[in-house]
Amino acid sequence: MFKRKLIALAVALALPGAALAQDADLAKIREEIRQLKGTYDQRIEVLEQRLKEAETKAGKAEQSAAKAETAATQASTRTASENSFNPAVSLILQGTYANTSQDPNTYQITGFVPSGGEVGPPKRSFSLGETELAIAANIDPYFRGVAIASLAPDGGVEVEEAYFQTLALPRGAILKGGRFFSGIGYLNEQHQHTWDFQDAPLVYKAFLGNQLKQDGVQLKWIAPTDLLLEFGVELSAGDQYPGSDRNKNGIGGNALFANLGGDIGASTAWRVGMSYLSASPNDRPYTDTDSLGGPVTNSFTGTAKLAGINGVLKWAPNGNPYYYNLKLQGEYFRLKQNGTLTYDDAGGSNVFGTVSDYFISDQSGWYAQGVWQFMPRWRVGYRYDQLNFDTLSNGIVNNALGPTAADFPVLASHSPTRNTLMFDWSPSEFSRLRLQFAQDKSRLGLTDNQVFLQYIYSLGAHGAHKF
Amino acid sequence: MTKSLKYMIALSAWLAAQPALAALNVLACEPEWGALAKELGGDKASVYVATNALQDPHHIEARPSLIARARNADLVVCTGAELEVGWLPLLQTQSGNPKIQTGQPGFFEAANYVVKLEVPRLVDRAQGDVHPGGNPHIHLSPYNIEKVATALAGRMAQIDDKEAAHYQARIRSFLERWRQAIVKWEKEGAPLKGMPIVVHHKNMSYLNDWLGMREIGELEPKPGLPPTASHLSDLLSRLGRDPAKAVVRAAYNDPQAAEWLSTRAKIPAVTLPFTVGGTDKAKDLFSLYDDTLARLLAVAK
Numbered sequence: 185m186f187k188r189k190l191i192a193l194a195v196a197l198a199l200p201g202a203a204l205a206q207d208a209d210l211a212k213i214r215e216e217i218r219q220l221k222g223t224y225d226q227r228i229e230v231l232e233q234r235l236k237e238a239e240t241k242a243g244k245a246e247q248s249a250a251k252a253e254t255a256a257t258q259a260s261t262r263t264a265s266e267n268s269f270n271p272a273v274s275l276i277l278q279g280t281y282a283n284t285s286q287d288p289n290t291y292q293i294t295g296f297v298p299s300g301g302e303v304g305p306p307k308r309s310f311s312l313g314e315t316e317l318a319i320a321a322n323i324d325p326y327f328r329g330v331a332i333a334s335l336a337p338d339g340g341v342e343v344e345e346a347y348f349q350t351l352a353l354p355r356g357a358i359l360k361g362g363r364f365f366s367g368i369g370y371l372n373e374q375h376q377h378t379w380d381f382q383d384a385p386l387v388y389k390a391f392l393g394n395q396l397k398q399d400g401v402q403l404k405w406i407a408p409t410d411l412l413l414e415f416g417v418e419l420s421a422g423d424q425y426p427g428s429d430r431n432k433n434g435i436g437g438n439a440l441f442a443n444l445g446g447d448i449g450a451s452t453a454w455r456v457g458m459s460y461l462s463a464s465p466n467d468r469p470y471t472d473t474d475s476l477g478g479p480v481t482n483s484f485t486g487t488a489k490l491a492g493i494n495g496v497l498k499w500a501p502n503g504n505p506y507y508y509n510l511k512l513q514g515e516y517f518r519l520k521q522n523g524t525l526t527y528d529d530a531g532g533s534n535v536f537g538t539v540s541d542y543f544i545s546d547q548s549g550w551y552a553q554g555v556w557q558f559m560p561r562w563r564v565g566y567r568y569d570q571l572n573f574d575t576l577s578n579g580i581v582n583n584a585l586g587p588t589a590a591d592f593p594v595l596a597s598h599s600p601t602r603n604t605l606m607f608d609w610s611p612s613e614f615s616r617l618r619l620q621f622a623q624d625k626s627r628l629g630l631t632d633n634q635v636f637l638q639y640i641y642s643l644g645a646h647g648a649h650k651f
Numbered sequence: 652m653t654k655s656l657k658y659m660i661a662l663s664a665w666l667a668a669q670p671a672l673a674a675l676n677v678l679a680c681e682p683e684w685g686a687l688a689k690e691l692g693g694d695k696a697s698v699y700v701a702t703n704a705l706q707d708p709h710h711i712e713a714r715p716s717l718i719a720r721a722r723n724a725d726l727v728v729c730t731g732a733e734l735e736v737g738w739l740p741l742l743q744t745q746s747g748n749p750k751i752q753t754g755q756p757g758f759f760e761a762a763n764y765v766v767k768l769e770v771p772r773l774v775d776r777a778q779g780d781v782h783p784g785g786n787p788h789i790h791l792s793p794y795n796i797e798k799v800a801t802a803l804a805g806r807m808a809q810i811d812d813k814e815a816a817h818y819q820a821r822i823r824s825f826l827e828r829w830r831q832a833i834v835k836w837e838k839e840g841a842p843l844k845g846m847p848i849v850v851h852h853k854n855m856s857y858l859n860d861w862l863g864m865r866e867i868g869e870l871e872p873k874p875g876l877p878p879t880a881s882h883l884s885d886l887l888s889r890l891g892r893d894p895a896k897a898v899v900r901a902a903y904n905d906p907q908a909a910e911w912l913s914t915r916a917k918i919p920a921v922t923l924p925f926t927v928g929g930t931d932k933a934k935d936l937f938s939l940y941d942d943t944l945a946r947l948l949a950v951a952k
Contacts, residue, residue, distance in 0.1 A: 253766070322753065328744060349744065356722050356747035406722045406747045412715035445715025450703055453714040498714070502705035505712075507905055560877040560905075612876060613710075614776060643776070646733070648741040649712040 271321030274644035276377045278313035280306045286632035293390050294628035295573040295598035296547060297484065297521070298470040299425040301393025305383065305624075305634055312337035313638075316344070316377060318647075326352045332375070344375075344397070356406035366396040367404065367416045367441045368459035369515055370494040374650060380511070380555045381606055382620050382636045386569035387549030391490055391519045393425040396461070398439070412445040412455070426488035426519060427463030437463035445651075450503045454496065455651065461490040465523070475590035478532025482592075484543060486523010492516060498651070507560055514552035521545045527580055527587050536586040541579030548572045553604075561610050569602040598628040616640045675811045678720045678751075680729035680739065681708055683790040684761060684799075686927040686936050688728055691804045691821045695814045699724075704928035705903045708734055709780065709875065713741035721746035724757065726810055728803065731760025732767060732787035756810050762787055764802040765795040768856050780875030790926065791858035791943070793833045796936060800825055832937055840944050842951045847893070849886065849918075851878075851900035851909060854925065858943070867895055870908045878908035890916045897950045901925030919950045 282288070284305050291304035306313070314334040322328045331346040347362030365373045371388060372395055384394045400420030407413040422437025423429045430436050439462070445455030469483040493516050500509035525543035529536055553567035576597070581589050589596070602625060608618040617639050624632040674697040679685035685700035692698060699720050702708055708730075711717075721727065721742040729735050743752055750757035767785025774783045789795045804822035808815035844863035848855075851870045859866050868889060872882035890912075899921045900909045906922070913920035923943050924933035932942040 325752065325754065351744070351752045352749040353747060354749060358745070358747045404747070406718065406745075408723050410716075410719055410723075412719035414718075443715070446719070447714070447716040450705075453712075453716065455715045498712075502903075503703065504706040504710070504903055506707050506710045612776075612780070646736045649710075649737045650741065651712050651714045 271319045272645035274318045276316040277641045281310050281637040282306045283635040293626045296390040299393035303389035358404045360402040363399050366398045377640050380565050382638045385551035386571050387517050391517050414443050416441045422463040428465035428468030430466040452499045456495040458493045463488045472594050476533045480529045483526050488521045490519045509557045511555045516550035518548040539585050544577040546575045563608050565606045567604040571600045573597050573599045600626040614642045676725045678724040678727045680735050682927040684728040690825050704926045707903050711738045713738040718745050722748050726757050727751045728759045730787050732762035732784040733782045734787035759806050761799040764798045765789050779873030786856045788854040792861045847895045849895045849898045851904040897921045902929035
């Protein structure tokens with residue numbers, strides 16, 4: 185159309201007479217174009233307006249959808265299992281049926297100064313074990329608190345652990361204070377209901393009174409390495425065996441430990457450690473019987489130094505312990521004591537009264553155990569215990585001050601051993617039944633054949649799986 | 652004793668003087684979050700994954716190597732919803748790392764950013780190992796991955812603010828590719844709608860919710876308890892009346908129970924990678940979904 189008009193224009197221009205008429209045509213064309221443009225402009229404007237409105241609506245819809253989702257997410261997200269208002273509370277129930285060929289009341293580890301802890305086997309027949317109540321929570325961004333009380337079957341509440349620890353110290357440092365299981369060894373920090381056997385290894389019974397609790401502080405430092413390398417220092421009142429209640433100012437005992445651990449591939453994890461403990465017992469008593477059968481109270485004052493090494497290795501196919509897994513562990517300790525032993529039969533036969541002389545001992549012990557889960561829920565374990573009498577030098581006897589070796593029956597030369605075999609069945613990770621057989625030669629010249637059937641249940645907050 | 656103490660102090664001083672690495676140290680609890688952290692972090696993040704695809708995250712212990720990694724981590728990325736309740740709290744309290752304590756930016760729980768399925772009305776261990784916050788196995792819905800990725804990128808930018816632009820660019824690129832992939836997967840996965848399946852453990856719920864599959868039974872009698880002969884027999888007779896198309900297990904589940912049922916019910920047993928690394932093909936999040944869909948589609952006919 186435009187082309188035709190162009191030709192018409194050209195022709196019109198070529199004819200001078202039609203000049204005016206061509207002007208009018210041009211004006212008409214211009215007007216038409218302008219009108220067209222105006223119409224289109226208007227329509228584009230309207231469309232743009234509608235588009236803007238649509239976009240705003242879409243934006244609003246997106247926003248409200250996002251808000252609805254956030255609300256739904258928040259509604260469906262519960263707070264974590266514990267917060268500072270609701271601590272994690274858990275309870276451990278345990279009990280034993282025990283069959284022992286020797287009287288549990290006569291239990292002793294001959295050759296070693298009694299450590300005073302509840303180291304004997306459980307009562308014969310049915311007996312309730314310790315019911316443990318654990319409460320833990322973060323206190324604030326800086327501290328966490330843990331308390332574990334054990335309700336003794338005969339009544340009374342014992343505080344196993346009650347401590348605070350820091351959460352916010354920089355550079356891998358953790359400070360713990362209060363009462364806590366010492367970080368020496370491997371088994372010492374593990375709670376009894378998590379053990380793989382009903383009882384502690386002989387070396388723990390003899391040297392640590394079952395488990396050493398420290399009243400004091402522990403500073404642990406984890407190095408910034410890919411292998412776990414941690415060091416710990418403990419300062420304590422030193423009032424647990426091999427220490428004693430001292431009633432003295434200052435630091436009663438101290439401990440050092442260092443651990444190294446890592447993985448070998450995906451299937452194996454290991455940890456080795458060494459530890460050292462030093463205490464200065466002051467009038468640390470123990471009871472014995474003299475050669476006439478009367479009671480004797482002996483007490484030791486001096487220094488006690490305990491050094492040990494430990495190792496644990498865990499294997500599971502691809503690191504998945506659910507079906508099969510193997511755990512090997514072993515610890516060795518050496519206890520040196522040097523001081524004065526006081527013999528006192530005043531409360532019994534009263535033949536010698538009170539006699540004191542030097543007492544030096546250098547004794548050691550170790551255990552090695554393996555536990556194999558051979559199918560889901562079922563495990564079998566074996567443990568060997570060995571204590572070495574080594575050297576024990578009793579000045580009262582050596583210097584013929586009166587009492588003879590027969591008046592110190594518990595210190596007779598003897599290196600106890602024990603073999604333990606156990607099977608346990610765990611219907612879930614919160615329940616366990618264990619059958620344990622042991623041939624215990626702790627007493628000089630006697631073998632105690634023990635059979636235990638034990639149950640362990642935990643309820644409440646999910647406990648953490650310590651390595 | 653003084654000598655060993657001196658040695659300890661000297662060693663500590665030397666170790667403390669070691670320069671920190673420039674990269675953002677990320678400890679991921681599970682491989683899916685490790686893969687996500689690698690996608691979003693690129694070369695600016697050094698990612699260590701605490702578990703592998705053949706491990707059940709419920710039964711992990713706070714072993715020494717994890718404590719060491721937690722100590723050095725700037726950011727811990729885990730599922731949360733109590734999936735790692737057996738070991739993650741110990742990593743927090745035993746690592747001496749203030750950055751990864753609950754409530755700190757260095758502690759990221761993916762489950763907080765998604766709507767969880769199967770929040771139990773009754774929280775009681777008689778129901779098995781139930782999670783009070785809902786089903787924690789959230790990573791098998793691509794929409795959940797999208798939400799977690801957005802939140803994680805924001806968190807990484809918050810902690811490593813010098814590289815914030817890098818994380819923003821990575822999340823934009825990831826979301827673009829991820830959204831395209833979702834369209835592709837939903838189209839491919841259409842035949843799976845309504846397909847009845849038996850699962851080993853209740854860890855496929857989000858996958859089922861997304862693809863529309865019907866879970867009509869579990870090999871575990873209750874969550875967390877291993878399959879028992881009596882329960883499997885019950886399940887078999889139930890399948891006689893209401894048949895399933897396949898028995899589906901994760902790569903870390905024992906194959907025995909699934910194979911037993913598969914043989915007797917005459918339905919195929921499908922092993923899904925479940926997470927990155929569970930099968931050879933599932934090398935990252937994209938190929939995880941690719942391989943999962945491929946394995947399911949192979950038995951959907």
